[in-house]
Every structure is written in structure tokens, then in C-alpha cells.
Amino acid sequence: MVNILLACGSGIATSTAVAAKVKDLLDGNGFAGKFQITTCSIADAVGKSAGADLVIATTVKPGGIDCPFISGIPFLTGMGKANAEKQVLDFMAANA
């Protein structure tokens, strides 16, 4: 089980929107049931990242996150989306 933290400023709005996109991407690429997405605020993500495999966030990467980090902005705007999707799928292929 790959634990993905999905963070934004508050943990309510853009993290939830991006989480839905990432879930659809992973389900559609054969990873259904192999991951768990938890949404949270970026402040909480720092503390929770020790127990996570990947952090995706709509904020700048804060200090104190040691696991891999991918920007969630392309999932909101579509700009650079192919590359962001590839990063997430490559990570899953290597870790799921």
C-alpha cells in the first residue's frame, strides 16, 4: 500500500480537488487498491510525511519533508499535466 499525502494551504479545497484527479489517474492505470490518499494542510503534511511514501501539494515544498514531493498544480491547470502524471505513475510503478 502506497501512502500518498495530498496537501494544500488549508487541507480542504485544492487538495481535495487534486486528490480526485490523482485517484482517477491511478485507478485508470491499474493501481486501484494499491494506494491510499490522505488530504491535509501543508503544515500537517510536514509532521505526517514520516509515515507517507509520497507528498503531492499545491504549495511550495516546505522544509522537513523527506519523502518524494510532486507539485499538484498541473492537475489544477493542465499546464505540464502529462509530465506530472508521468511522475506519479513512475513513482507508483517503482513503489506499488
Add this chain to the structure above:
Amino acid sequence: MSQVDTSLFRPELVFFDFEATDEWDFFAKMSDTLKEKGYVRDSWHDAICAREKSFPTGLQFEKIGVAIPHVDPENIVKPYIAIIKPKAPIDFAPMADMVDHPVHTELIINLGLLAHAEDQVAVLQAMMGIFMDEEATAEIMSQDTPEGIIDAIAKRC
């Protein structure tokens, strides 16, 4: 998929030709309007300015710059989504520094969302899809009535 709550859009919260010198002037004017109409608390203005400084919300789509300023639910009285088309583009800092310049915002979507309301976030999800779509964006930006712009968005949610 959550159900999309399009009742969050209200004609009284659609503004055309909104005049503001910058985003801070915009927040000051919006605060007065939203308070007067009973949507937000007095704390909203300080909260949204602080929030935008820490976590800016300018989003550069391929064809348009959009900002989605929002604050934590404790500053909201009743949920809403306000749509503001400024008279001249207003610069917002880019979310997560994704581009190296301010986002010239032609449309501002101010989200007044309550906590753990999936149906409200579903509206945000739907809107992101709209602004990725050139044709949908053009149709929305060509509207000149509150009902027209709400219909153009709501039918795609």
C-alpha cells in the same frame, strides 16, 4: 464522484467590470460587499490577506489567468462562490510559485466553502476542468449577465 452544488453560485455575487488597483484593494472592496450581504464575518478580510500572502492562488491556465482566493471556514457565514470579472486584469502571485511572474487574472473565483463539504469542492474540481477547455473558457468570458455566466459554468458542472 460528489454531487456538484451549483446553488453556491448566486447572481448577486457575480461582478462585471470590477475596479481594483491590486489584489489588496480587491479584497478590501470584496470584504465590504460580502459582509453587507451576510456571507462572511469581520475576520474575513485579514484572513484572506494573510492567506494569500502565505499561499497565493493565481493559476495560469493555457488561455487565461484565474485566481481562486479562499479562507478557512470559520470566516464564512454561509457558503458561496463569487465570480468577479475585473475591468482590467489584477495581478495575483502564482500558486506554489509555478510560474516566475504574477498571474494577470481576468477572472476571480472567490470560494466561500465550509469544511468537509465534498459537494462544494466538487464545484472547484468542475471549474478547473472548464478553464482547461478553450471553448468553455471563451464562452464563459463572453457572457455579460450574471445569469449568463452562472449558466455557462453550471451546465458544465
